[in-house]
Amino acid sequence: MKILxxxxxxxxxxxxxxxFIKENEVIVAARNSGDVTVNIEDSKAIEKxxxxxxxxxxxxxxxxxxxxxxxxxxxxxxxxxGIRSKLMGQVNLVRIGQGFLKPGGSITLSTGVLADDPVxxxxxxxxxxxxxxxxxxxxxxxxEHGHRLNVVSLELVVDAYEKYKDYFQGHNPxxxxxxxxxxxxxxxxxxxxxxxRVYT
Amino acid sequence: MKILxxxxxxxxxxxxxxxFIKENEVIVAARNSGDVTVNIEDSKAIEKxxxxxxxxxxxxxxxxxxxxxxxxxxxxxxxxxGIRSKLMGQVNLVRIGQGFLKPGGSITLSTGVLADDPVxxxxxxxxxxxxxxxxxxxxxxxxEHGHRLNVVSLELVVDAYEKYKDYFQGHNPxxxxxxxxxxxxxxxxxxxxxxxRVYT
Numbered sequence: 001m002k003i004l005x006x007x008x009x010x011x012x013x014x015x016x017x018x019x020f021i022k023e024n025e026v027i028v029a030a031r032n033s034g035d036v037t038v039n040i041e042d043s044k045a046i047e048k049x050x051x052x053x054x055x056x057x058x059x060x061x062x063x064x065x066x067x068x069x070x071x072x073x074x075x076x077x078x079x080x081x082g083i084r085s086k087l088m089g090q091v092n093l094v095r096i097g098q099g100f101l102k103p104g105g106s107i108t109l110s111t112g113v114l115a116d117d118p119v120x121x122x123x124x125x126x127x128x129x130x131x132x133x134x135x136x137x138x139x140x141x142x143x144e145h146g147h148r149l150n151v152v153s154l155e156l157v158v159d160a161y162e163k164y165k166d167y168f169q170g171h172n173p174x175x176x177x178x179x180x181x182x183x184x185x186x187x188x189x190x191x192x193x194x195x196x197r198v199y200t
Numbered sequence: 201m202k203i204l205x206x207x208x209x210x211x212x213x214x215x216x217x218x219x220f221i222k223e224n225e226v227i228v229a230a231r232n233s234g235d236v237t238v239n240i241e242d243s244k245a246i247e248k249x250x251x252x253x254x255x256x257x258x259x260x261x262x263x264x265x266x267x268x269x270x271x272x273x274x275x276x277x278x279x280x281x282g283i284r285s286k287l288m289g290q291v292n293l294v295r296i297g298q299g300f301l302k303p304g305g306s307i308t309l310s311t312g313v314l315a316d317d318p319v320x321x322x323x324x325x326x327x328x329x330x331x332x333x334x335x336x337x338x339x340x341x342x343x344e345h346g347h348r349l350n351v352v353s354l355e356l357v358v359d360a361y362e363k364y365k366d367y368f369q370g371h372n373p374x375x376x377x378x379x380x381x382x383x384x385x386x387x388x389x390x391x392x393x394x395x396x397r398v399y400t
Contacts, residue, residue: 043276070342071295071338071339071342071343072342074295076243076288076291076292076295079288079291080288083283083287083288087283087327087331088276088279088280088283091276091279091323091327092276095271095274095276114334114338115330115334116334116337117337118334118337118338118341119338119341120338120341120342121342122338123291123335123338123339123342124335125338126334126335126337126338127287127291127331127332127334127335127338128331129334130315130330130331130332130333130334130335131287131327131328131330131331131334132327132330133330133334134314134315134316134318134326134327134329134330134331134333135323135324135326135327135330137316137317137318137326138271138314138318138319138320138322138323138325138326138327139271139323141318141319141320142270142271142272142320142321142323143271
């Protein structure tokens with residue numbers, strides 16, 4: 001199977017890449033490194049990436065950012081950081097990526113527990129995650145050629161615990177094995193339009 | 201109680217207005233009519249509206265649009281119609297409106313069943329609804345002065361059934377009484393950060 005992993009150099013992405021690379025051809029896309037580079041905020045860069053990579057069996061996105069700040073600090077423009085990157089970046093990956101997906105192929109997007117169970121400073125980050133959940137459920141109804149679209153929504157992962165634990169007080173971090181398995185379930189399973197929540 | 205209803209001239213808005221006006225001072229804001237006019241896509245117009253209206257006890261928004269089209273027809277720019285209007289329009293109403301809300305006052309936003317149970321042609325509309333759900337849950341954690349923020353998410357209502365029934369095949373429309381009561385629950389109750397789903 002030929003799998004394109006956008007964000008394959010990140011905390012979660014590198015572990016997901018390490019898993020799939022054992023038995024698949026994996027192309028890693030990242031902003032400044034990897035087999036191909038892409039800035040998902042730019043739909044033209046997404047098109048260019050897909051033309052370089054060609055047809056694939058699975059697209060996994062574990063990329064996209066949003067601004068974290070207290071609600072009273074977040075300006076209107078701050079929300080558009082997440083809108084252009086994590087929200088519309090992933091929407092555009094589906095819009096454009098379906099043209100480079102083999103019949104029966106899958107697209108897996110990434111969000112996080114904030115969509116359902118936010119913490120302070122995440123009005124913008126939660127918003128883009130929730131938007132992706134509803135988008136994916138809707139878009140999945142209309143995919144063609146047996147394509148599938150799912151979203152992996154993870155609780156804080158063990159490998160990011162030290163960095164984020166102060167924001168996620170009382171949250172129980174999940175193992176990297178559980179995180180990886182959520183992506184495996186989306187790519188290797190048959191479900192479509194599923195939000196794969198791994199919160200415990 | 202002084203209540204500002206943005207979108208108070210719409211199918212649902214006029215019924216909600218008719219209810220609250222019996223025992224409250226209601227100011228209706230709409231795009232081209234009402235007591236004050238506002239285009240919620242424009243945050244400067246939102247500020248101007250609030251300066252005209254002054255301090256209120258409750259803000260209700262039943263406004264905002266998004267483009268409905270098949271997934272393959274929706275361009276990147278089409279998604280930004282809903283992002284600027286229904287998504288960021290409502291975010292900006294909370295950002296700006298909290299400064300014009302009396303202590304203990306409430307803000308009630310509107311989404312719809314598409315956030316949780318989309319139909320075809322709603323990849324963009326569902327997305328903005330889901331974004332508002334997660335935004336409101338997150339922002340509600342940080343409100344000050346006893347302010348509350350809830351979202352009303354309705355199934356197709358009886359008064360819109362004829363217009364939309366072909367899109368919502370198999371959905372059971374809810375009564376206008378149930379729709380009104382969802383807004384009453386948000387304004388008159390004490391809950392904060394709640395998604396008030398009325399789907400049956």
